[in-house]
Amino acid sequence: SETDRPLGFYIRTQPAIRVTPQGPIKSEGIFISRLLEGGLAESTGLLSVGDEIIEVCGISVEGKTIDQVTDM
Secondary structure (H helix, E strand, C coil): CHHHCCCCEEEEEEEEEEEECCEEEEEEEEEEEEECCCCHHHHHCCCCCCCEECEECCEECCCCCHHHHHHC
């Protein structure tokens, strides 16, 4: 079934600029680095390389390691 297909993307950390009420700050973000051909992420057309992952299933990824986000 469609829900059994792997999402088919890789993630990486990279510097990001966050706009806060106190002004912009530099921090680490988690971004899509690669989409696998034929994977669910590519086939929907909703995700692109360079998109930042903000949350997974409603859970913020802020402050989490890349391994923690991968497990999510």
